[in-house]
Amino acid sequence: MNMIIKIKSCGEKLGFRWxxxxxxxxxxxxxxxxxxxxxxxxxxxxxxxPTLALDTxxxxxxxxxxPEIVEDVLVRFKNAGMVAYRFFEWAGxxxxxxxxxxxxxxxxxxxxxxxxxxxxxxLVNSMRTQRMQNMExxxxxxxxxxxxxxxxxxxxTFNVMEKYDCAPNLAAFNxxxxxxxxxxxxxxxxxxxxxMKDRFVPxxxxxxxxxxxxGKDPNLPKAREVYREMVDAGCIPDIVTYxxxxxxxxxxxxxxxxxxxxxxxxxxxxxxxxxIYSVLVHTYGVxxxxxxxxxxxxxxxxxxxxxxVAIYNALIxxxxxxxxxxxxxxxxSDMKSKAVVPNxxxxxxxxxxxxxxxxxDEAFSVFRKMIKICDPDADTYTMMIKMFCGRNKLEMASKLxxxxxxxxxxxxMHTYSVLINGLCENGNASKACVLLEEMVEKxxxxxxxxxxxxxxxxxxxxREDVLKFLQEKINLMVKEPSFDRGVRLTTDKHVLFGxxxxxxxx
Numbered sequence: 001m002n003m004i005i006k007i008k009s010c011g012e013k014l015g016f017r018w019x020x021x022x023x024x025x026x027x028x029x030x031x032x033x034x035x036x037x038x039x040x041x042x043x044x045x046x047x048x049x050p051t052l053a054l055d056t057x058x059x060x061x062x063x064x065x066x067p068e069i070v071e072d073v074l075v076r077f078k079n080a081g082m083v084a085y086r087f088f089e090w091a092g093x094x095x096x097x098x099x100x101x102x103x104x105x106x107x108x109x110x111x112x113x114x115x116x117x118x119x120x121x122x123l124v125n126s127m128r129t130q131r132m133q134n135m136e137x138x139x140x141x142x143x144x145x146x147x148x149x150x151x152x153x154x155x156x157t158f159n160v161m162e163k164y165d166c167a168p169n170l171a172a173f174n175x176x177x178x179x180x181x182x183x184x185x186x187x188x189x190x191x192x193x194x195x196m197k198d199r200f201v202p203x204x205x206x207x208x209x210x211x212x213x214x215g216k217d218p219n220l221p222k223a224r225e226v227y228r229e230m231v232d233a234g235c236i237p238d239i240v241t242y243x244x245x246x247x248x249x250x251x252x253x254x255x256x257x258x259x260x261x262x263x264x265x266x267x268x269x270x271x272x273x274x275x276i277y278s279v280l281v282h283t284y285g286v287x288x289x290x291x292x293x294x295x296x297x298x299x300x301x302x303x304x305x306x307x308x309v310a311i312y313n314a315l316i317x318x319x320x321x322x323x324x325x326x327x328x329x330x331x332x333s334d335m336k337s338k339a340v341v342p343n344x345x346x347x348x349x350x351x352x353x354x355x356x357x358x359x360x361d362e363a364f365s366v367f368r369k370m371i372k373i374c375d376p377d378a379d380t381y382t383m384m385i386k387m388f389c390g391r392n393k394l395e396m397a398s399k400l401x402x403x404x405x406x407x408x409x410x411x412x413m414h415t416y417s418v419l420i421n422g423l424c425e426n427g428n429a430s431k432a433c434v435l436l437e438e439m440v441e442k443x444x445x446x447x448x449x450x451x452x453x454x455x456x457x458x459x460x461x462x463r464e465d466v467l468k469f470l471q472e473k474i475n476l477m478v479k480e481p482s483f484d485r486g487v488r489l490t491t492d493k494h495v496l497f498g499x500x501x502x503x504x505x506x
Contacts, residue, residue, distance in 0.1 A: 038063045039072045043408045046073070046083055051441050054086050065091055067100040074106035079378070079410040081114040082443030082477075101132050105140055112144030114443045117153075128164055135166065139175040146179035151188055154179055173200040174209060181213030189213055190222075202233065208241045215248030223248050243276045250283040258283070271303060278311035285318025293318040307338065313345050320353035342370065344377035351380065355387050363387060376404075378412035385415065389422025397422060410442070417450040424453040429461055433470065440473050 041063055049057040070091045077084040088107045092099055104127050111120040120141065127133040138161050145154035158176045161168045173196065180189035193202070193210060200206075207230035214223035227245065230237065237245075242265060249258040258280065262272050277300040284293035297315050301307065312335050319327040328350060335342060347370040354363040367384055370376075381404050388397035397419055404411065416439045423432040432454050439446060451474070458467040 038065070039069050039076075040408065042069070042073050042087070043076055046077060046080075046087060047405060047408060047410075051083060051086055054083070055090050058087070058090050065094055065097055067097070067103065070097075071100060071102050071106060074103060074110065076408065077410055078106070078110050078113070079412045080442035080444065081110040081116060082441070084110050085116075085119065085443075101127075101134065101137075104132065105136060108137065109140050109144065112141060112148075114445060115148060116443065124164070131165075133164055133166055135169070135172050135175070138164075138166065138168075138172065139179075142176050143179045143182075146183040146185065149183065149185075151180065151183075151185055155192070168200075170200045170203065170206070174203075174205050177206065177213075178209045181209055181216070184216070186210070186213035186217050186219075202230075202235070204230065204235045204238050204241055207233075207235055208238075208244050211241065211248060212244045215244065215251060218248075218252055220248065220252040220254070239270065239273060242270070243273060243279070246272075246276050247279045250279055255280075255283055255287070266303065271305060272300075274300065274305055274308050274311050277305065278314040281311060281314040281318060285314065285321050288322055290318055290322050290324070307340065309335075309340055309343050309346065312340060312342075313349055316346060317349045320349060323353075323357065325354075341374065343374050344380055346370075347374060347376065348379050348383065351383055355383065360387055360391060375407075376409070378409075378415055381409065381411065382415045382418055385422070386418040389418060389425070392426070394422060394426055394428070411439075413439070413444050413447065416444065417447055420446075420450055421453055424457050427457065429454065429457045429463070432457070433466060436470060437473065440470075440477050443477065445477065446474065 041061060042058070042065075045057050045061055046054065070088075073087060074084050077087070085107060088099070088103070091097060091103075104123055108120050108123055111117075111123070124133060124137060124141070127137060138157055141157045142154045145151075145157060154176065158168055158172065161172065177189045177193060180186065180192070190210060190213075193206070207226055210226045211223045211230075214220075214226060223245075227237075227241075230241070242261060246258040246261050249255070249261070262276060262280070265272050265276075277296055280296040281293045284290070284296060293315065297307070297311065300311065312331060316328050316331050319325070319331065332342065332346075347367070350366055350370075351363050354360070354366065364384070364387075367376075367380070381400065385397045385400055388394070388400065401411075401419060404415075416435060420432045420435050420439075423429075423435070436446060436451070436454060451470075454470075455467055458464070
């Protein structure tokens with residue numbers, strides 16, 4: 001009986017907290033704020049309007065656009081590539097407006113993220129006709145191809161630059177190597193470096209990229225070999241190289257060697273950066289050497305190096321690792337006193353640790369406090385929604401989802417997935433289908449695992465017709481990225497609508 005009362009009171013407490021949270025961002029206040037801000041007005045239309053009706057809704061809004069507004073909207077909708085592209089196309093037709101290079105780059109980035117490469121290259125060709133393409137255009141594409149493990153396509157992009165009147169230079173070469181190393185293709189990067197180092201004379205940045213790549217591989221002997229080649233080539237290691245070497249050594253468990261480099265830097269008058277100290281603090285935290293982590297932080301301050309949010313995050317992570325949450329909150333107070341503003345990463349480190357310990361009420365309390373200081377990112381929302389779904393509190397997960405939409409935050413694929421998975425595990429196929437369709441409409445491709453769960457649930461409920469409709473919609477998104485894809489599915493829309501009518505009272 002006591003347990004039931006306790007659970008009930010806990011639920012009431014969470015519900016009350018949401019009332020407070022909603023009050024802090026009331027609909028009247030939000031509406032007034034949106035009316036005064038053309039960017040937010042556009043975002044509200046894009047969030048609520050079906051993709052096929054977006055042009056008409058934007059025309060009727062009477063909103064005047066500028067390059068800055070368009071750039072801001074595209075950044076906000078970076079997780080919804082096809083909706084962003086629809087807006088991009090509409091904006092390009094407006095009077096007295098021309099797309100900026102920044103707008104093109106934001107759009108190229110979003111399209112590449114959802115693997116709409118054909119449209120992406122069409123935009124590059126459009127930039128070429130206006131002579132707007134530059135090194136960064138191709139660097140974005142190389143990074144996105146590499147992240148998607150399309151190594152040959154990344155290399156093709158580099159090789160084709162000259163045909164686009166943008167001859168590759170050392171900076172572009174470094175960007176190619178960096179893209180490959182960051183996507184765990186350091187061996188391919190090394191192979192390309194060995195073939196092209198006579199064409200592009202490497203600098204300290206080139207060698208540093210490869211050292212970092214081998215360090216993350218991890219392959220310490222190879223990282224040392226590249227470092228020696230760098231010195232032999234007459235390239236003097238800079239502060240970035242030293243930072244990377246400290247990081248590589250620490251990740252390889254050679255913390256003492258990393259400290260020797262730091263000591264040598266101090267002795268020679270080359271002061272380590274806050275990044276280098278953050279590496280030491282983080283490494284000590286991973287090894288549960290909390291006293292050493294604190295001492296490294298204090299040593300940095302004694303050396304007159306100003307602490308930034310990255311090293312504070314490392315220190316918070318170290319305290320979280322050993323469950324010293326009172327110290328975590330002291331660090332947050334210290335940040336406030338020194339005017340260092342926490343970021344979403346700060347919030348995520350604390351939330352992750354609390355959720356791992358099962359302290360979900362405290363995690364929610366921290367979340368409510370942190371959103372007043374910094375904006376949550378996709379990881380924050382995903383983590384919290386997953387937490388509520390894991391506790392079978394789908395109502396709370398749905399309220400957080402609504403709050404996220406109210407703040408005009410576009411969910412990522414992972415955010416959609418955790419809520420759809422939670423709905424599937426609770427047998428709520430109807431809401432899961434609504435979210436999946438919304439996800440596909442935004443150009444976000446669902447993961448195979450998540451769609452597999454929904455598929456099993458629909459088969460169990462005997463709704464193969466709905467499953468067929470959703471599968472066709474996903475296939476069409478992959479094969480035909482144009483907006484007319486919605487028209488071809490109009491005749492089958494009644495299948496999903498009938499399914500929803502059966503489950504909901506409209």
